[in-house]
Amino acid sequence: MKKNILIIGAGGVGQVVAHKAAQHNDVLGDIHIASRTVEKCHRIIQSILEHKALKRPGILAAHALDATDISATRALIERTRAQIVINVGSAFLNMSILEACLETGAAYIDTAIHEDPDKVCESPPWYANHEWQRKQACKQRGVTAILGAGFDPGVVNAYAALAAERYFDAIESMDIIDVNAGSHGRYFATNFDPEINFREFTGTVWSWQQGQWTPNRMFEVSRQDDLPVVGNQTTYLTGHDELHSLSANLDVPNIRFWMGFGAHYINVFTVLNSLGLLSEKPVKTAEGLEVVPLKLVKAVLPDPASLAPTYEGKTWIGNLMRGSWNGTPREMLLYNICDHADCYRETGSQAISYTAGVPPVAAAMLVADGTWDAHRMVNVEELPPAPFLDLLGRMGLPTRVRLGDADMPLEDALGTDEERRTGS
Template sequence: MKRNVLIIGAGGVAQVVAHKCAQNNDILGDLHIASRTRAKCDAIIASVHEKNAMKQPGLFDAHAVDGMDSAAVAALIGKTGAQIVINVGSPFVNMTVLEACIQTGAAYIDTAIHEDPTKICETPPWYGNYEWKRRDACAAAGVTAILGAGFDPGMVNAFARFAVDEFMDEVTSIDIVDINAGSHGRYFSTNFDPEINFREFTGTVYSWQQGAWQENKMFEIGREWDLPVVGKQKAYMSGHDEVHSLAHHYPQADVRFWMGFGDHYINVFTVLQNLGLLSEQPVTTAEGLEVVPLKVVKAVLPDPSSLAPDYTGKTCIGDLVKGTRNGQEVEVFVYNVADHKDAYTEVGSQGISYTAGVPPVAMAMLVADGTYDLGTMVNVEQLDPKPLFTLLDNMGLPTRVKDAAGDRPWDQTQ
């Protein structure tokens, strides 16, 4: 059994991870959190104690570390005795933190594909450019690495696996739909790190259709979805992490990702992009200062964690999966609905951070008890989803299924 957790990162998702680890420290053991700025970690730990989140008395300590420095991260893993690392820092640090885990033998869990700060939207499959290159090293070292273990990617991968396994002989399409029907009351903001958020939408939109990678532009293809609780919502086909692993594991299926956007977001985004303010490449001002436009935009926008107190409404994220069983066409929607206010009341974060932060803690618990401690690198769709769903039913993210038989909890479909 593995115990003791090191959380890398101190943003909104890290706050959720910290609270959920504290709520389950009887399983996870001693807790540690690290980022470049220790004060941010101290503030998160203080919020844990303010909510009396620790299930039982135990250690929760803060540290400063440069996530881009593998040796420093490895040294911190050794110092803390952490056997599980939950990486919810910037995707820029994935490969260095993963390398530190390979060196020390700690299990590794992240929530997004690695990104090179100087590149946007590389050639598919994105995992093949980075993490999958270390798969053999993980296996040789007996290191468990669970990639993309947030919500999307993460739970949506598990939803796809569940739908295919339980309802189909053959799968023909997987459409991931992410709708935030909430409101934060600000003129304009992103729900997580603006730099990462904008990078997702300024490059080519890749989807896997007809057995090959297809290319589109952002906001080129949209459609209206009628979803549980949030109703009719417009969403646009977007590039996203999970498409790149699901296409590998279900190559016979069309795999697409759809994200909801309002007209106001699209208008502001388009102006920023057309002005060149979303570029990751440095420019020099008239005063001789070198700046990265995207980082300037990030600096002037609200910190996503500041949105939480005023956020209202709900999210609906799920997979519409189509296929055949016994020669007949079937379709099933596997999904979760989360409430922004409920998330803030429990952990002091908004619903987007909540949906991203709870699943990696559940997966850490399943690594701790051995269920997911496989000693190799996997994406979430390679894991049995049922133990994960069972945990999350009691951790605030219940899974539901809607099909021809009705809308019900996942375990009532068995």
């Protein structure tokens, strides 16, 4: 049984993680929040107290931390006696935090793939460039490291694993669809860290097609789907973290990621990119100042956490899978719908932060009770999916299943599947 968690990162996702951890501190124990800007941690603690989120009285503490400093991170883990570290800081921090966990034995959980600040869109599979190089070290030291335990990556990986395990003999195609059918009311903003957001879309779009990596340009390929509740949506083929582990761990020849964008976002993005304002490479101004254009754009855009109070509408994320079962073609849709306003009332964050922040807490709870305490490095699809999805449903992220003409809650589908498999 592992207890006491250290949350590194105090943005919108960090706020959700801290709120949800507080709601389950009977399982998780002491809660520590660390960030380079400790004032952000104090604001999250204040929000937890105002929402009366703590399930029972317990330690809730803030810490200043530069997580690029491995020795400082190691010292904080040891000082707080944290046995589980949830990394929801910048994607540039993964490897230094992972190393601190290796040195202390603490379990490590993150929600996104590591990025090198000087490289955009490295060669696939992306995990092999950084995290997977530490697999052997995790195994040798018995350290649990769960990679990509947000929603996408994360929950969608569990959807894939569940489908492969229970509903298909063979999956021919898997299309992961992510749509924000909501509005924040600002002229232009990104829903998470602008620097990370833009870096996803300025490089090559890699997808897994016919059993190999296939390159495209951003906004080159689109599709339309009539989705439950949110209706007809246009999405674009996009490179994304989960493709890089699912293609290695599941025998599926076609795995693609599609994200929804409005015409206004595409127009602004195109202008910024065409002007070179999304470059990660430094430039010099006429005054001799060195500036990274992407960081400047990030500085002038709204803080994603500030969007939450006025956000309206819903998010829709799911897996559309096609394949066969007992020689018969089958199509299955596993999905979640989340409401921005409901998330704000509960945690003070919008639905995009909520969908990213609840899953790592569920993962931490499964590590705490031993269900997911793997003592090695894994991606989410390598772990039992049903306990994770069941727990998420009870924590505010229920899954629905569309199979044939039926659309039902996941728990009903699993019951039907169990009855079908056992003949009861």
